[in-house]
Amino acid sequence: MWPSAELHVHIEGTLEVPLLLRLAERNAVELVSSDPEVLQRRYAFDSLQSFLDLYYENLAVLRTEQDFYELCSAYLERAARAGVRHAEIFFDPQSHTERGVPLGTVVFGLSRAIGEAQERWGMTASLILCLLRHLGGEAASDMIRAALPFRRHFVGVGLDSSELGFPPSLFQEAFAIAAAEGLHRVAHAGEEGGPDYVWEALDLLGVERVDHGNRALEDAELMAVLRERRIPLTVCPLSNLALKTAPDELADHALPVMLDEGLLASVHSDDPAYFGGYLDDNIAALRAAGVLTEEQFGVLAANSIVSSFASAERKAELLAEVRAHALALGVAVPAAARRGAAE
Numbered sequence: 281m282w283p284s285a286e287l288h289v290h291i292e293g294t295l296e297v298p299l300l301l302r303l304a305e306r307n308a309v310e311l312v313s314s315d316p317e318v319l320q321r322r323y324a325f326d327s328l329q330s331f332l333d334l335y336y337e338n339l340a341v342l343r344t345e346q347d348f349y350e351l352c353s354a355y356l357e358r359a360a361r362a363g364v365r366h367a368e369i370f371f372d373p374q375s376h377t378e379r380g381v382p383l384g385t386v387v388f389g390l391s392r393a394i395g396e397a398q399e400r401w402g403m404t405a406s407l408i409l410c411l412l413r414h415l416g417g418e419a420a421s422d423m424i425r426a427a428l429p430f431r432r433h434f435v436g437v438g439l440d441s442s443e444l445g446f447p448p449s450l451f452q453e454a455f456a457i458a459a460a461e462g463l464h465r466v467a468h469a470g471e472e473g474g475p476d477y478v479w480e481a482l483d484l485l486g487v488e489r490v491d492h493g494n495r496a497l498e499d500a501e502l503m504a505v506l507r508e509r510r511i512p513l514t515v516c517p518l519s520n521l522a523l524k525t526a527p528d529e530l531a532d533h534a535l536p537v538m539l540d541e542g543l544l545a546s547v548h549s550d551d552p553a554y555f556g557g558y559l560d561d562n563i564a565a566l567r568a569a570g571v572l573t574e575e576q577f578g579v580l581a582a583n584s585i586v587s588s589f590a591s592a593e594r595k596a597e598l599l600a601e602v603r604a605h606a607l608a609l610g611v612a613v614p615a616a617a618r619r620g621a622a623e
C-alpha cells in the first residue's frame with residue numbers, strides 16, 4: 281500500500297451501520313429500523329442531496345463527547361489499515377449545534393481521538409471545520425465566530441453540503457474571518473456545481489485546495505490556473521460513482537485526464553461508510569478499472585502528501601516513505617518524492 285495523506289473525509293460520513301445501531305441504543309434514539317440490513321439498504325443514492333438527507337438524519341445518534349471520540353477513533357483505526365499516514369478530517373459542527381449538541385462536545389470528542397493518533401496508529405491527524413452551505417452565509421459567519429475559542433483544535437475551514445444554489449460567493453465573510461485567523465481554507469466546488477463555482481472558490485474565498493473539482497475540466501482556462509498555481513484537487517472516485525457525479529464506469533473517470541493535464545490531483549474517500557469504501561477501497565477500485573499505472577498510483581500518493589497542511593518536516597518524512605515504497609516495488613520514484621523536502 282502506498283503511504284498516503286487522507287485530505288477529504290467527513291468524519292460524520294464514517295458512521296458505519298454497526299456504530300449507528302450501538303449509539304442509537306446507548307442514546308435511546310429511535311431509528312427507522314433496528315435491522316442492519318434494512319439500514320444498509322438505505323445507503324443507495326441518485327444525487328448529492330439524496331445522500332445528504334440520510335447523512336443528516338443518521339447524525340441524530342451522535343450526542344456525547346464519547347460518541348464523537350468513538351466515531352473518530354474508529355475512523356483513524358480503519359484509516360491506518362488503509363495506508364493513511366496523515367489525515368485532515370472534516371467535521372460539520374452546524375449539523376450538531378443545530379440539534380442542541382454543544383460545540384465543545386463535538387470538538388473535544390474528536391480532538392481526543394486525534395490526540396491519540398500518533399501513539400496508537402503512528403499517524404498524524406488534524407481537523408478542518410466545514411461550514412454548511414444550505415444554512416447560508418450569515419449562519420456560516422456566526423459559526424466561525426463561535427468556533428474561534430476552539431481555534432487550536434482545527435487547522436482550517438472548509439465548505440460543504442448542497443452545492444447547487446449555494447455558490448462560494450455567499451460565504452466570503454466567513455472565509456475572511458478564517459483567513460484573518462490564519463486558518464487554511466478549502467471548499468467543495470465542481471462536484472455538482474460548474475466551473476464557475478471553482479472560480480469563485482479561488483477568487484472570492486482564496487481557497488488553497490479544491491474538494492472534488494471534477495467539473496473544472498470543462499474550462500481550459502481554469503485548468504491552466506489550477507495547474508500553474510499548483511492548487512490541489514481532492515478527488516473521490518467511489519463518491520462520484522455513488523452520487524452519480526461522474527460516469528457510471530470508473531474506467532471513464534476524469535482522474536487519468538487530471539494527471540495527464542499535470543493537475544495536482546489525489547484520491548480520497550469522502551464519506552466511506554456511505555459510498556462503499558475507505559482510501560484503500562478507492563485505490564483498489566481504480567486498480568480494478570485498469571486505467572492507471574503503478575507509477576501513477578505513486579504519483580497520487582505523493583500528491584496527497586504534497587497537498588496536505590502537514591509541517592514541512594512531516595511531509596519530508598512521508599515523501600521518504602513513498603520513495604522507499606517505490607524502490608521496494610521497483611517502479612519509478614514519483615517526482616514529488618524525489619524532490620522530497622524541497623516541495
Ligand SMILES: Nc1ncnc2[nH]cnc12
Binds near residue numbers: 290328335441442471
Ligand atoms: N460529498 C459531499 N459533498 C458535499 N457535502 C458533503 N458532506 C458530506 N459529504 C459531502
Ligand SMILES: [Zn+2]
Binds near residue numbers: 288290468550551
Ligand atoms: Zn466531501
